[in-house]
Amino acid sequence: MNNLEIPAETTPEFTSTSETSLLVVIVDSNPSQKMLRDNPHVLTHCVDSVIAFANSHLMQKAQNKLAVMACHSKTSEFIYPGPNKPLDVRQIDGQYEVFTAVEKTIKHNLAKLLANEKSTLVTESLLAGAIAMALCYIARIQRTKPPGCRLNSRILVVTGSGDSASQYMNYMNVFFTAQKQGIVIDVCALDQHLSLLQQGCDITGGLYLKVPQLQGLLQYLLWVFLPEPPIRQKLVLPPPVKVDYRAACFCHRELIDIGYVCSVCLSIFCKFSPICTTCHTVFKIPGPLAVKSKKKKIKL
């Protein structure tokens, strides 16, 4: 007992009461993603793991805050805390009431969302939009927090769908916003390798993990994503992978080493072309020779 009391007394007050961690979990529950089409029961397993993980986050500190979002191809919604007023729960089996409320709210709202989902076979989940909503939510919590309080926010994306280049601009906007606001984006890939989201993790300083075994999802979540970012450097976590930041050209979507960039709209091309296909600008000087002579002038 003595051992328990001493740290409580020695920890300075400001670290324990004035620091809050807000975790926003984005669960990709799009029923048409490949992983769920093959085996729909996986979703139950994933949601259970996420709920257990979310409760562990709340358990770490009384001030910790949580929000959970579900992401589909047509819409994204906050499933905890939901738009309705919080559920009235009584203690069951001695479980902390908040945990019961988290589990019930998430399952209730998710069921409602899935029931409304019309069976359109769109495999793409719009994760960039969901992250954008999460950033707005975090910005509001940041605005309304009591003065003198510090808020550390992070976003965890749990998804089984792939990322497509069509969302590229939205992805980049949310990554740079998160970087500016000091929000860490973690990504837990369940099925496919996600190169764009991996770039986002690298930009914001988060962790990217492709889960090798879906059965052990909770284990991975608890070991890798539960510790706060400042603590992570003291742990032995999966080593960061080198991220390929090469650009893909707009004409053939191939990764290139040396390319041509339109000075008006910054479109990237792998070969010189006299007209920009994005902004229809006509380029004046044909041939790279003229460009080279201009380059020399800068150095003078």
Next chain:
Amino acid sequence: MVDEEEQKEYRWETGYEKTWEAIKEDDDGFLEASVADIIQRAKRKRQAQKQGNSKLGMMRHLYVILDCSDSMSSQDLKPTRLLCTVKIMENFIEEFFDQNPISQMGIIIMHNKRAEKISDLAGNARKHIKAINNLKQTSLIGEPSLQNSLEMALRALKLLPSHASREILVVMGSLTTCDPGDINTTILNLKSEGVRCSVIGLAAEVHVCRRLANETGGLYNVILDDCHFKDLLYQQVDPPPAALTLESNLIKMGFPHQMSVEGTEEPLTMCMCHVDSTDEGSKLNTGGYYCPQCYSKYCELPVECRACGLTLVSAPHLARSYHHLFPAANYDEITYENQTVICFACQKNFSETDKQVYRCPNCTKIFCINCDIFVHDILHTCPGCATNLSTFQIAHNTTQ
């Protein structure tokens, strides 16, 4: 394209600048609330003018000309004009390179009737911030010379390739300038070279500054207080519309990546950026970016290769500038009549106090005022559009 017609309006005839009408004392006799209101309204107005699909000068080359004359020691900005300017300038430089990663900036100071270049055109924010911080120790003496400084900036900007957008930003505290010749010829030269000159006055309107800005298509503003100063300076962060004379060009660029051969460690090498610098010595290390053309190593991007002159960038650097070209659609202001219970993005419950809500024209989702500002100032992506399959590419498609 920008309308390069000369504005014949005087300052006191323009809408926004009727400052004495806009400024009203609040109940306690303070002016702060109305100043904040002016800034807020100007922000929304500017936002409304922003349109996608216009040609912008993305590769900016900006010379900042700072007044370091006697008049900058005046204490109307706290603690002094110079210290306040240095402080705001530091943040501005960071923001500028954050939003315009492939642009370059240089700083010239004017004091004692001379112009002095304290940092050359370069794309490294840290170097400029260091240079501007050293200004705190400068002695503020003599009169400034606008002409000398403009000529110095022009000499450097003249040499740039034709696709580069050339800009000068003058921060002027003094009401006078001491010039060796006729400044009108300098202004004409600037105009013919397509250099856009903007002036921020710290004291009062000066005719020659107004003329300079009008002739060259820049902005001229006089500050009200330090907040307004900051706001005016931050207007310069957004790239200006491309001048008519600006040529378009395809620029050859390199996208370096780390050299990694499976199973082997990278060799220890020195980077080209620090190899001959005296204050920060170069260190031997393994990581780095290699120029795809000549394999020189650099420790940070973006940079111009010193060996072969290729501009080296990474794809996210280019992506960082895309939001200027494809901004989020402006929301319509509508009165709140219980259209929805919560703000779509931040989940805030609307209450009696929310008289105005904001609706996105593409996805028709409703947002609160704070989200409106957040989305257009920082995020540049509408959360409503980005979460719906039928709308998430609208901003992109309009340009195709």
